[in-house]
Each structure stands twice: as structure tokens, then as C-alpha cells.
Amino acid sequence: MKKSTILHLRIPFSFFLLPVFLLAVAVSEHIHQQNLILSFFILHLLVYPASNGYNSYFDKDEGSIGGLKHPPKVSRQLYYVSLLMDALGLALALVISFEFLLMIFIYGAVSKAYSHPSIRLKKYPLIGWLAAGVFQGYFTFLLSYIAVNDISFSESLNWSIQFPGILSTMLLLGSYPMTQIYQHDEDMKRGDITISQKLGILGTFHFTALSFMISSGGFFFYFMNEFSLNTGLLFSAAMFPVLLYFGSWYFRVRNDRTKADYSSTMRLNLISSAVLNAFFIYLRLS
Template identity: 60%
Template structure:
């Protein structure tokens, strides 16, 4: 079961790219403590997300590059069972906080399985898969993390100060998600997966992302100015500049040579984007929770 190929397909380091959602939820949480931070972080990033990665890999059986694996090894049956075990461990950890949090993880796991399982395979429907991936990795995950971090129940679904930032995370993901599929057109078409990026085409994917990401950044700016402080809006825009610069650089490369829409450039964009967002949300958490002020005061 625990073969090297299995561990590779779990792609645990890939959780780094989903970390901004957790950090954003942490930054706006009013009722957190150290133990819940650790439990939620481990449950999501070391078990729930890897379980989803492994399960998808098992049914996709990709022969070419996938997110986090340039040369994916052949999948084995043990990967399927390992993914299920990781799901159970994630839910078990979540139960240490609350049954509501555990239920959210369970639902996330079901949807991630439906995304790739041949009986449902949401992935083959361009707009539906785009919406569901952005919704569950964004809004749903933000609320799930917020509930776990604060030990809150489903009443948070009625609170604007929770739902609005949750929506913002999905706006970013809806904008960026097609870019993660841009190098997989050949592989996806072989399986009959009509992804949104495949439907838009390579240059269309760039144009779609440029527009959607601009809208998302504008909404973030409005959110920070309206609900927090103008300085966060400015710092967010400055933090996104490396992403915009690399995106423009890559677009010019692709405009000259379409083959530049490959795995390496995609992973660089993902890495820069995740790094910038993670740094910003760590800063936002430390400053918004007044941890930085406490440090400066000598506490």
C-alpha cells in the first residue's frame, strides 16, 4: 500500500498552494486557540487535500505532468485505499473539534471523489467543474476552516463577515483555476474531459484569467477598505504585483511560442501566486490580530 508512487501521488507539498484559504480564515477569526490551529492545519493540508489528490490520480491515471508531479509514476491499487484512509484520519481529527467541522470535511471528500470518479466525473463538464472546484476549494473551504478554527457551528453561514471573505477566495480560484489546466489539453481530450481551459483555448485561458483575476483583486481592495483598513488594500495590491508581472511575462512568451504553455511555466505561476498570497495573509493575520503590536510592545 505504502509504495513510493503512492506517496508521490498524494502530493502533500501541493497543499502549499491551497494554504492561502486557511490563512485568510485564520486572519479574520475571533475565537481561535493554538490547539485548534494545529488540528485544522494538519487535518486539511496533510490528510484531506492529499486524499483528494491521491483519489483523483488513481482514477485519472495521468501519463503526463499533473499539478505537483512533472513525471507521475503509474498508480497502484494501494493509492486508492491510502486516499480513503487519509480521508478517515482527516475526519477523525476534525471530530476532536466538532461534528459540524467533521461533516464539512466529509462533504468536501465526497465532492472531490465525484470530481474524478468515472460514474460521475464532474471534471468532464467544463463550466460545472470550474464552478464546483472554485466553490469547494474557496467558499466551502474558507467556511470549513473558519468553523474549525473558532469551534463554531453552521450559524456562520448567516454572517456576512464570514460569507463575504469566503466568496472572495472563490473569486480568485475561479479566475486562476483554468490556468492550472492549460498544459493538460492533450491529456484531458484523450479522456474526454472537456475542461474550461480546453474549451477556451490557450490564449483564451490567459484572457479569461486576466479579466477574472482583475475583478477578484478589485473586490479584495473594496473588502479591505470597507471592512478593515486602507493599508491592507494597498499591501494586497503590492503583494500581487509579482504575480501580475510573471503572468504578463509568460503571456508574451506564449504569444510567440504556444508550446510555452507548459507544466514548468504553470508551476512557476502557481508557486509565485501562492507565495505572495501566503506572505500577505500571514502579515494580515499578525497585524489584524494585533500579534505584531504585542511583539513590538515587548510581550
């Protein structure tokens, strides 16, 4: 396999998407161990990398992208490998349940529609933003919860399950524009109009800050009611490093717009993913 293909799969980038899965695990009541391991493998080592590769193949970025500061040129092999990984993910999903298979298929279809030139949801600011937020948040939480608990879709239509799924989408809808903040020029060259472009650099920061406050308040309320006041307070404390870095970066960008760059964006992603992953693991084990 070509080195460029492996790099564009961006497997380490799955770490940034792991919090939604771990949230589903953390709030699960009856964990099915085999399904837990298998669904983790399907999502983070097959479906997400396949989506990354498929997106890279059609974007053909020359500038930095999520997880790759200097992306190499893509080859046709990347296209076929991404489809093969998708197919393998679907085959393994059937081991868990047909409903899980169907949800993985829908996730993959939306992911492809996001970047394929015949549809390319990415070029529509509101639709692209909602598709990413809903499917990487609520939808992924739901399919993860269904798999991990070995339940049917109808059994997941409970407010105590639906609410954290909705909160995960709220958090992603706020943070997603930040992942686009350094790609304005690259996106404009391809004719893509992102929500971050519409908001502007400082507007993206302001929008994310407001969304972060709302979603964090929602999570505090959820953890306080479903677990305890201390759990809610601990979640708020865990998010403090994210708030601290975000604030310091914001003031740097106010003085110099070029500071809204790839490295700073990846650093924010790393900090937020690390603290969320750590908190959800702690919650599961406590």
C-alpha cells in the same frame, strides 16, 4: 508504502491550497489554538493529499500533473491509502465539531465525484470548474473559519465572514483554468472537457486576467473597509509579482503556444501562493 503512492499524494502541493486557510485565520476574531493546529493538519496533510491520490488513481495520467512533472504509474495501494487518510481526517474532524466533520465529509465526497468514472465532474467544463472553485474556495474558507473560531455554521452567516469566502472562490474560479492549460491533450485522450479547453490557450489567459482584476478589486474593497486603506494598498502591492510574471508569460505564449507548459504553470502557482500566504500571515500577525 510504495514510492509511487507517496509521490501521488503530492503533499507539497498543499502549499498551493494554503492561502484559503490562511485567509480564514487572518480574518478570524477569536482563534481556538487547538482547532487551528488540528484543522490545518486535517486539511493539508490528510484531506488534500487523499484527494490528490484518489484523483491520480482514477486519472492514471501519463503526462505532467499538478505537483508531479513525471508521474509514476499508480497502484491499487494508492486507492486504499487515500481512503484511509480520508477516514482518519473524518475521525479527527469530530474532535473539533460534528459540523466540521460534516463539511469535511461533503468536501471529500465532491472531490471523489470530480474524478470517479461513474460521475466524473471533471469531464463537464462548467460543472467541474464551479465544483473546484466553490469547494476549494468558499466552502474551504467557511469550514476553516468555523473550525479556527470554534463557532457553529449559523454563526458564520455574517456578511463580514461570507464576503471573503465569496472572494476566495472568485479568485479560484479565475485561476483554476490556468492549472489546466498544459493538460489539454491529456484531458482530451480521457474524454474530459475542461473549461480551459473551451476557452483555448489565449482565452484562458484573457479569462484569468479579467477574473484576477475583479477578485483583486473585491479584496481591495474588503481589506479597505474591514481593516484600513493601507491594508488594501498593501494587498495590491503584494499581488504585483504575480501580475508581472503572468504578463511576461502571456507574451511568451502569444509568440509560442508551447510555452503554455507545466513548468510555467507551476511557477505561476508558486509565486501567487507564496505572496498570498505571506500577506495573510503578515495580516494575522500585524
